[in-house]
Amino acid sequence: MCGSLPPSDLLLPSERLDDLQCGGYRLIQRPDAFRFGTDSVLLADFAAPRPRTRAVDLGCGTGAIATLMAAHEPALCVDAVELQPDVADMARRSVLLNRLEERVRVFAGDMRQAHAFLGHGQYALAVCNPPYSRAGAALPSENEGVRLARHEGDLTAAGVAESAARLLKNGGRLCVIFPAPRALEMLRAMEDSGIAPKRLRTVQGMPGRAPKFLLIEGVRGGGQGLHWLPPLVLREADGSFSAEWKRIYRVR
Numbered sequence: 001m002c003g004s005l006p007p008s009d010l011l012l013p014s015e016r017l018d019d020l021q022c023g024g025y026r027l028i029q030r031p032d033a034f035r036f037g038t039d040s041v042l043l044a045d046f047a048a049p050r051p052r053t054r055a056v057d058l059g060c061g062t063g064a065i066a067t068l069m070a071a072h073e074p075a076l077c078v079d080a081v082e083l084q085p086d087v088a089d090m091a092r093r094s095v096l097l098n099r100l101e102e103r104v105r106v107f108a109g110d111m112r113q114a115h116a117f118l119g120h121g122q123y124a125l126a127v128c129n130p131p132y133s134r135a136g137a138a139l140p141s142e143n144e145g146v147r148l149a150r151h152e153g154d155l156t157a158a159g160v161a162e163s164a165a166r167l168l169k170n171g172g173r174l175c176v177i178f179p180a181p182r183a184l185e186m187l188r189a190m191e192d193s194g195i196a197p198k199r200l201r202t203v204q205g206m207p208g209r210a211p212k213f214l215l216i217e218g219v220r221g222g223g224q225g226l227h228w229l230p231p232l233v234l235r236e237a238d239g240s241f242s243a244e245w246k247r248i249y250r251v252r
Helices: 038-047 064-072 085-097 111-118 144-150 157-167 180-192 243-248
Strands: 016-019 026-029 054-058 077-082 104-108 123-128 168-179 195-204 213-220
Touching: 026 085, 038 064, 038 123, 038 168, 038 213, 038 243, 054 064, 054 111, 054 157, 064 077, 064 085, 064 104, 077 085, 077 111, 085 104, 104 111, 111 157, 123 157, 157 168, 157 180, 157 195, 157 213, 168 180, 168 195, 180 195, 180 213
Parallel strands: 054 077, 054 123, 077 104, 123 168
Antiparallel strands: 016 026, 168 213, 195 213
């Protein structure tokens, strides 16, 4: 557990500390930049990292998923890749803040080139919370960091799947969260990259609502056959948080 405030040199004047609500872990973020949300928490739980394995977080942002996975599984090592150097720097300082430097490494670079500095076939698990808005489908943000995080630009579902396929061992898993209306894009991209979709779970805001997201797990070199998990409903009909939401957030 790590919960003490960082030395002054870890936090810049424009930054703040956000509580991950998990064992005292915190994240350095900027109010004017893209910040982690519920989707990151859901993906870290869905990925269910296994002990004594290596994972890679593609497009890690400020490091929420990598930190949560390391918190959930103390015997896990995570390499995190982030395109924006300033955001990667925040993630690195959060690693130091949380005293995870022996298990979490942050690299500034393009995930599509990550195999060049991380190696081929080195990981048992890859996770990615990719940009959700298709290029040209929505007005881009004036903030460059927010734009890169929310709008795919030239990073497509195919780019995510191909990047993961290069990094995963045979039998390694790719876990992503993706907008439900566009889920077929990711499923096709995974299959085209040699990653067989195997485990799926819809995410609904409330009972009876159409799913907003789909959690997808694929296996590199895996066979056919899909396993549908029960829908993940975040709130009950009365608006209160569901039992499954409380489990994921470790709320009693």
